[in-house]
Amino acid sequence: MKRIFKLIIALAVLGSTRSYAQDSNFYVFLCLGQSNMVGVAHATHEDSLAVNDRYWRMGALNDVDRKLGEWQPAYPPLCRRFANMSPADFFARTLLEKLPENIKVGMINVAVDGTASDLFHRELRQAYVDKTFAGTADWLKNEMKLYDLNPLQRLIQLGRLAQKRGVIKGILWHQGETDAYNDQWLSKVKFIYHDLLDSLNLKAEECPLLAGEVVSKEMKGICAGANATIDRIHDSIPTAYAISSYGCPAGPDNLHFAHKGVEILGRRYGIKWLQLNGYDVEDDTQNAIAVSGLAQQEDFKVTVKANKGKAQVVSELPVNEIDVVSYSGKTIDHLKMAGKKKMKFSVNKYGDKKLVLVIKSGTKKVSRQIEF
Secondary structure (H helix, E strand, O other): HHHHHHHHHHHHHHHHHOOOOOOOOOOEEEEEEHHHHOEEEEOHHHHHHOOOOEEEEEEEEEEEOOOOOOOEOOOOOOOOOOOOOOOOHHHHHHHHHHOOOOOOEEEEEOOOOOOOOHHOOOHHHHHHHHHHHHOOOOOHHHHHOOOOHHHHHHHHHHHHOHHHHHHHHEEEEEEEOOOOOOOOHHHHHHHHHHHHHOOOOOHHHHHHHHEEEOOOOOOOEEEEEEEEHOOOOOHHHOOEEEEOOOOOOEOOOOOEEEEHHHHHHHHHHHHHHHHHHHOOOOOOHHHHHHOOOOOOOOOOEEEEEEEEOOOEEEEEEEEEEEEEEOOOOOOOEEEEEEEEEEEEEEEEHOOOOEEEEEEHHHHEEEEEOOOO
Protein backbone atom coordinates (compact mmCIF):
# COMPACT_ATOMS: atom_id res chain seq x y z
CA MET A 1 0.00 0.00 0.00
CA LYS A 2 2.84 2.40 0.85
CA ARG A 3 4.40 1.87 -2.58
CA ILE A 4 1.07 2.54 -4.28
CA PHE A 5 0.63 5.89 -2.48
CA LYS A 6 4.20 6.92 -3.31
CA LEU A 7 3.65 6.02 -6.97
CA ILE A 8 0.43 8.05 -7.10
CA ILE A 9 2.16 11.07 -5.58
CA ALA A 10 5.08 10.73 -8.02
CA LEU A 11 2.75 10.54 -11.03
CA ALA A 12 0.79 13.55 -9.76
CA VAL A 13 3.99 15.56 -9.41
CA LEU A 14 5.07 14.63 -12.94
CA GLY A 15 1.69 15.55 -14.35
CA SER A 16 1.71 18.87 -12.52
CA THR A 17 5.24 19.65 -13.67
CA ARG A 18 4.35 19.15 -17.32
CA SER A 19 1.09 21.07 -17.29
CA TYR A 20 1.46 24.14 -15.08
CA ALA A 21 3.77 26.98 -14.12
CA GLN A 22 4.01 28.42 -10.63
CA ASP A 23 1.58 31.26 -9.95
CA SER A 24 2.75 33.74 -7.29
CA ASN A 25 -0.88 34.82 -6.85
CA PHE A 26 -1.98 31.34 -5.76
CA TYR A 27 -1.61 31.27 -1.97
CA VAL A 28 -1.41 27.77 -0.48
CA PHE A 29 -1.90 26.90 3.19
CA LEU A 30 -1.01 23.65 4.95
CA CYS A 31 -3.35 22.49 7.73
CA LEU A 32 -2.73 19.81 10.33
CA GLY A 33 -3.95 18.78 13.76
CA GLN A 34 -6.60 16.64 15.39
CA SER A 35 -10.40 16.50 15.44
CA ASN A 36 -11.26 20.21 15.50
CA MET A 37 -9.01 20.69 12.45
CA VAL A 38 -10.60 17.65 10.79
CA GLY A 39 -13.98 19.28 11.46
CA VAL A 40 -16.82 18.14 13.73
CA ALA A 41 -19.52 20.82 13.41
CA HIS A 42 -21.96 20.02 10.59
CA ALA A 43 -21.96 22.23 7.51
CA THR A 44 -24.99 24.38 6.80
CA HIS A 45 -26.58 24.74 3.38
CA GLU A 46 -24.84 28.10 3.00
CA ASP A 47 -21.47 26.55 3.86
CA SER A 48 -21.91 24.02 1.07
CA LEU A 49 -22.48 26.63 -1.64
CA ALA A 50 -19.51 27.51 -3.79
CA VAL A 51 -17.68 30.59 -2.47
CA ASN A 52 -16.11 31.62 -5.79
CA ASP A 53 -13.65 30.33 -8.37
CA ARG A 54 -10.70 31.62 -6.32
CA TYR A 55 -11.09 28.98 -3.59
CA TRP A 56 -9.44 25.55 -4.04
CA ARG A 57 -8.60 22.44 -2.06
CA MET A 58 -6.15 19.64 -2.79
CA GLY A 59 -7.17 16.05 -2.09
CA ALA A 60 -5.00 14.44 0.59
CA LEU A 61 -6.33 10.97 -0.24
CA ASN A 62 -8.37 9.16 -2.86
CA ASP A 63 -12.14 8.98 -2.38
CA VAL A 64 -15.32 9.37 -4.40
CA ASP A 65 -15.32 13.14 -3.84
CA ARG A 66 -11.58 13.87 -4.26
CA LYS A 67 -8.36 12.55 -5.75
CA LEU A 68 -4.98 12.45 -4.11
CA GLY A 69 -2.83 15.41 -5.16
CA GLU A 70 -5.52 16.99 -7.37
CA TRP A 71 -6.80 20.54 -7.01
CA GLN A 72 -10.55 21.05 -7.22
CA PRO A 73 -12.98 23.86 -6.29
CA ALA A 74 -13.23 23.95 -2.51
CA TYR A 75 -16.36 23.04 -0.59
CA PRO A 76 -16.66 21.37 2.81
CA PRO A 77 -15.43 19.11 4.14
CA LEU A 78 -11.88 20.22 3.38
CA CYS A 79 -10.15 17.36 5.18
CA ARG A 80 -11.91 14.29 3.82
CA ARG A 81 -15.33 12.82 3.18
CA PHE A 82 -17.44 12.36 6.34
CA ALA A 83 -15.56 15.16 8.11
CA ASN A 84 -17.32 18.47 8.77
CA MET A 85 -16.56 22.19 9.13
CA SER A 86 -12.96 23.04 9.96
CA PRO A 87 -11.60 26.43 11.07
CA ALA A 88 -9.38 26.14 7.96
CA ASP A 89 -12.51 26.62 5.84
CA PHE A 90 -13.53 29.88 7.53
CA PHE A 91 -9.89 31.00 7.47
CA ALA A 92 -9.88 30.72 3.68
CA ARG A 93 -13.23 32.46 3.34
CA THR A 94 -11.97 35.36 5.48
CA LEU A 95 -8.89 35.77 3.29
CA LEU A 96 -10.95 35.76 0.13
CA GLU A 97 -13.07 38.63 1.50
CA LYS A 98 -9.99 40.82 1.98
CA LEU A 99 -7.40 39.78 -0.60
CA PRO A 100 -7.26 41.35 -4.10
CA GLU A 101 -9.41 39.68 -6.74
CA ASN A 102 -6.37 38.27 -8.55
CA ILE A 103 -5.36 36.16 -5.51
CA LYS A 104 -6.52 32.55 -5.27
CA VAL A 105 -6.42 30.46 -2.06
CA GLY A 106 -5.66 26.74 -1.90
CA MET A 107 -6.04 24.59 1.22
CA ILE A 108 -4.40 21.25 2.02
CA ASN A 109 -5.78 19.62 5.18
CA VAL A 110 -4.12 16.52 6.66
CA ALA A 111 -5.52 15.98 10.16
CA VAL A 112 -6.22 12.94 12.35
CA ASP A 113 -8.92 12.78 15.03
CA GLY A 114 -7.74 12.32 18.59
CA THR A 115 -4.03 12.15 17.85
CA ALA A 116 -1.14 13.35 19.96
CA SER A 117 1.44 15.64 18.35
CA ASP A 118 3.81 12.65 18.22
CA LEU A 119 2.11 11.37 15.06
CA PHE A 120 3.44 14.40 13.14
CA HIS A 121 6.92 14.19 14.67
CA ARG A 122 9.52 12.51 12.47
CA GLU A 123 11.49 11.05 15.39
CA LEU A 124 8.54 10.06 17.61
CA ARG A 125 6.01 8.90 15.03
CA GLN A 126 6.93 5.22 14.82
CA ALA A 127 6.78 4.67 18.58
CA TYR A 128 3.39 6.39 18.66
CA VAL A 129 2.11 4.27 15.78
CA ASP A 130 3.33 1.09 17.48
CA LYS A 131 1.65 2.08 20.74
CA THR A 132 -1.57 2.93 18.95
CA PHE A 133 -1.75 -0.38 17.13
CA ALA A 134 -1.05 -2.23 20.38
CA GLY A 135 -4.34 -1.21 21.92
CA THR A 136 -6.17 1.96 20.90
CA ALA A 137 -9.61 1.95 19.32
CA ASP A 138 -9.93 1.02 15.66
CA TRP A 139 -11.14 4.47 14.54
CA LEU A 140 -7.72 5.99 15.23
CA LYS A 141 -5.87 3.14 13.55
CA ASN A 142 -8.09 3.46 10.49
CA GLU A 143 -7.56 7.21 10.21
CA MET A 144 -3.80 6.81 10.46
CA LYS A 145 -3.94 4.27 7.65
CA LEU A 146 -5.58 6.86 5.39
CA TYR A 147 -2.24 8.67 5.37
CA ASP A 148 -0.05 5.58 5.18
CA LEU A 149 0.61 5.92 8.96
CA ASN A 150 2.63 9.08 8.25
CA PRO A 151 0.42 12.18 7.85
CA LEU A 152 3.31 14.66 8.02
CA GLN A 153 5.09 12.96 5.14
CA ARG A 154 1.82 13.04 3.17
CA LEU A 155 1.55 16.77 3.87
CA ILE A 156 5.16 17.33 2.76
CA GLN A 157 4.57 15.38 -0.45
CA LEU A 158 1.44 17.38 -1.20
CA GLY A 159 3.20 20.61 -0.27
CA ARG A 160 5.92 19.90 -2.83
CA LEU A 161 3.26 19.20 -5.40
CA ALA A 162 1.43 22.41 -4.49
CA GLN A 163 4.61 24.43 -4.98
CA LYS A 164 4.46 23.56 -8.67
CA ARG A 165 1.28 25.64 -8.88
CA GLY A 166 1.44 28.18 -6.08
CA VAL A 167 3.30 29.58 -3.08
CA ILE A 168 2.93 28.23 0.46
CA LYS A 169 2.08 31.23 2.64
CA GLY A 170 1.31 29.73 6.04
CA ILE A 171 0.70 26.70 8.24
CA LEU A 172 -2.46 26.25 10.30
CA TRP A 173 -2.23 24.04 13.38
CA HIS A 174 -5.08 22.95 15.64
CA GLN A 175 -3.99 20.20 17.98
CA GLY A 176 -3.48 20.01 21.71
CA GLU A 177 -6.56 18.52 23.33
CA THR A 178 -4.60 15.29 23.72
CA ASP A 179 -1.19 16.45 24.95
CA ALA A 180 -0.60 20.23 25.08
CA TYR A 181 -0.08 20.44 28.83
CA ASN A 182 3.68 20.92 29.21
CA ASP A 183 6.80 22.34 27.60
CA GLN A 184 7.43 19.08 25.76
CA TRP A 185 4.48 19.86 23.52
CA LEU A 186 6.01 23.24 22.63
CA SER A 187 9.29 21.53 21.76
CA LYS A 188 7.50 18.97 19.61
CA VAL A 189 5.50 21.58 17.70
CA LYS A 190 8.68 23.59 17.12
CA PHE A 191 10.39 20.49 15.70
CA ILE A 192 7.39 19.69 13.46
CA TYR A 193 7.15 23.28 12.18
CA HIS A 194 10.84 23.48 11.30
CA ASP A 195 10.68 20.02 9.75
CA LEU A 196 7.98 21.32 7.41
CA LEU A 197 9.92 24.49 6.66
CA ASP A 198 13.14 22.61 5.92
CA SER A 199 11.43 19.93 3.83
CA LEU A 200 9.68 22.50 1.66
CA ASN A 201 12.48 25.10 1.53
CA LEU A 202 10.34 27.70 3.26
CA LYS A 203 11.46 30.70 5.28
CA ALA A 204 9.85 31.04 8.70
CA GLU A 205 9.30 34.78 8.35
CA GLU A 206 7.36 34.17 5.12
CA CYS A 207 5.38 31.18 6.42
CA PRO A 208 3.96 31.77 9.92
CA LEU A 209 2.49 29.04 12.08
CA LEU A 210 -0.99 29.85 13.42
CA ALA A 211 -2.04 27.64 16.35
CA GLY A 212 -5.61 27.75 17.65
CA GLU A 213 -6.60 27.38 21.26
CA VAL A 214 -8.89 24.53 22.28
CA VAL A 215 -12.40 25.15 23.70
CA SER A 216 -11.92 27.78 26.40
CA LYS A 217 -12.49 27.70 30.14
CA GLU A 218 -15.35 30.22 29.72
CA MET A 219 -17.08 27.71 27.47
CA LYS A 220 -16.48 24.91 29.98
CA GLY A 221 -13.91 23.29 27.71
CA ILE A 222 -12.83 20.02 29.24
CA CYS A 223 -9.33 20.43 27.76
CA ALA A 224 -9.07 24.17 28.45
CA GLY A 225 -5.96 23.59 30.54
CA ALA A 226 -4.05 23.13 27.28
CA ASN A 227 -4.52 26.79 26.39
CA ALA A 228 -1.93 27.97 28.90
CA THR A 229 0.66 26.03 26.91
CA ILE A 230 -0.69 26.98 23.47
CA ASP A 231 -0.63 30.65 24.47
CA ARG A 232 3.16 30.45 24.98
CA ILE A 233 3.87 29.23 21.47
CA HIS A 234 5.18 32.63 20.32
CA ASP A 235 7.77 32.56 23.11
CA SER A 236 8.99 29.19 21.82
CA ILE A 237 8.65 29.96 18.10
CA PRO A 238 8.99 33.65 17.10
CA THR A 239 6.99 33.15 13.89
CA ALA A 240 4.16 31.24 15.58
CA TYR A 241 1.03 32.86 16.97
CA ALA A 242 -1.76 31.57 19.22
CA ILE A 243 -5.33 32.14 18.02
CA SER A 244 -7.77 32.79 20.84
CA SER A 245 -10.86 30.63 21.28
CA TYR A 246 -12.41 32.99 23.82
CA GLY A 247 -16.15 33.13 23.27
CA CYS A 248 -16.20 30.37 20.65
CA PRO A 249 -19.22 28.20 21.50
CA ALA A 250 -18.68 24.49 22.11
CA GLY A 251 -20.71 21.49 21.05
CA PRO A 252 -22.47 19.17 23.52
CA ASP A 253 -19.27 17.37 24.52
CA ASN A 254 -17.42 20.61 25.45
CA LEU A 255 -14.44 19.19 23.57
CA HIS A 256 -15.32 20.24 20.03
CA PHE A 257 -16.48 23.60 18.74
CA ALA A 258 -20.05 24.20 17.67
CA HIS A 259 -20.59 25.64 14.19
CA LYS A 260 -20.51 29.23 15.41
CA GLY A 261 -17.35 28.45 17.39
CA VAL A 262 -15.62 27.04 14.31
CA GLU A 263 -16.67 30.10 12.32
CA ILE A 264 -15.35 32.59 14.89
CA LEU A 265 -12.10 30.70 15.40
CA GLY A 266 -11.46 30.29 11.68
CA ARG A 267 -12.15 33.96 11.09
CA ARG A 268 -9.60 34.83 13.77
CA TYR A 269 -7.02 32.65 12.05
CA GLY A 270 -7.68 34.61 8.87
CA ILE A 271 -7.59 38.03 10.52
CA LYS A 272 -4.26 37.20 12.19
CA TRP A 273 -2.68 36.10 8.90
CA LEU A 274 -3.92 39.25 7.17
CA GLN A 275 -2.54 41.46 9.93
CA LEU A 276 0.83 39.71 9.77
CA ASN A 277 0.92 40.38 6.05
CA GLY A 278 0.27 44.10 6.25
CA TYR A 279 -3.51 44.24 5.79
CA ASP A 280 -5.34 46.77 7.92
CA VAL A 281 -8.10 44.61 9.38
CA GLU A 282 -9.67 44.55 12.81
CA ASP A 283 -11.03 41.59 14.74
CA ASP A 284 -14.75 41.75 13.97
CA THR A 285 -15.62 38.55 15.84
CA GLN A 286 -16.72 40.30 19.03
CA ASN A 287 -20.18 40.90 17.54
CA ALA A 288 -20.52 37.21 16.78
CA ILE A 289 -19.60 36.40 20.38
CA ALA A 290 -22.24 38.81 21.67
CA VAL A 291 -24.87 37.15 19.50
CA SER A 292 -23.93 33.58 20.38
CA GLY A 293 -23.56 34.32 24.11
CA LEU A 294 -20.44 33.72 26.14
CA ALA A 295 -21.33 31.83 29.28
CA GLN A 296 -22.06 28.11 29.19
CA GLN A 297 -23.08 27.33 32.73
CA GLU A 298 -23.15 23.78 33.96
CA ASP A 299 -26.74 22.83 34.62
CA PHE A 300 -26.11 20.60 37.66
CA LYS A 301 -23.31 19.16 39.75
CA VAL A 302 -21.75 15.86 38.80
CA THR A 303 -18.77 13.91 40.10
CA VAL A 304 -17.16 11.37 37.78
CA LYS A 305 -14.40 8.91 38.62
CA ALA A 306 -12.76 6.31 36.40
CA ASN A 307 -10.67 3.37 37.53
CA LYS A 308 -9.75 -0.03 36.09
CA GLY A 309 -12.03 0.33 33.12
CA LYS A 310 -15.10 1.41 35.09
CA ALA A 311 -16.72 4.83 35.35
CA GLN A 312 -18.70 6.01 38.38
CA VAL A 313 -21.08 8.94 38.06
CA VAL A 314 -22.69 10.70 41.05
CA SER A 315 -25.20 13.42 40.19
CA GLU A 316 -27.33 15.85 42.18
CA LEU A 317 -30.14 15.33 39.66
CA PRO A 318 -31.62 12.09 38.25
CA VAL A 319 -29.70 11.07 35.12
CA ASN A 320 -31.72 9.86 32.13
CA GLU A 321 -29.00 9.42 29.53
CA ILE A 322 -25.24 9.37 29.11
CA ASP A 323 -23.54 9.76 25.73
CA VAL A 324 -20.06 8.27 25.46
CA VAL A 325 -18.02 10.38 23.02
CA SER A 326 -14.60 9.59 21.58
CA TYR A 327 -11.86 12.15 21.00
CA SER A 328 -12.75 11.92 17.33
CA GLY A 329 -16.01 13.67 18.19
CA LYS A 330 -18.15 10.62 17.49
CA THR A 331 -20.84 9.39 19.89
CA ILE A 332 -19.87 5.75 20.31
CA ASP A 333 -22.55 4.73 22.81
CA HIS A 334 -25.84 6.01 24.18
CA LEU A 335 -26.68 4.76 27.68
CA LYS A 336 -30.17 4.86 29.26
CA MET A 337 -29.87 5.41 33.03
CA ALA A 338 -33.53 5.40 34.17
CA GLY A 339 -33.34 8.41 36.47
CA LYS A 340 -30.50 7.23 38.67
CA LYS A 341 -28.35 9.62 40.72
CA LYS A 342 -25.50 7.17 41.24
CA MET A 343 -24.34 4.66 38.65
CA LYS A 344 -21.31 2.60 37.68
CA PHE A 345 -20.63 1.07 34.27
CA SER A 346 -17.82 -0.44 32.23
CA VAL A 347 -15.94 1.67 29.69
CA ASN A 348 -13.34 -0.97 28.79
CA LYS A 349 -15.32 -2.12 25.77
CA TYR A 350 -14.81 1.21 23.95
CA GLY A 351 -11.07 0.64 23.50
CA ASP A 352 -10.10 4.26 24.26
CA LYS A 353 -8.28 5.23 27.45
CA LYS A 354 -9.67 8.78 27.23
CA LEU A 355 -13.37 9.52 26.67
CA VAL A 356 -15.98 12.23 27.19
CA LEU A 357 -19.23 11.55 29.02
CA VAL A 358 -22.17 13.85 28.23
CA ILE A 359 -24.47 13.37 31.22
CA LYS A 360 -28.08 14.44 30.77
CA SER A 361 -30.95 15.12 33.15
CA GLY A 362 -33.96 15.99 31.04
CA THR A 363 -32.88 18.95 28.90
CA LYS A 364 -29.89 19.74 31.14
CA LYS A 365 -26.41 18.38 30.54
CA VAL A 366 -22.86 18.31 31.90
CA SER A 367 -19.72 17.06 30.10
CA ARG A 368 -16.82 15.32 31.81
CA GLN A 369 -13.57 13.88 30.52
CA ILE A 370 -12.49 10.51 31.91
CA GLU A 371 -9.12 8.86 31.63
CA PHE A 372 -8.13 5.49 33.01
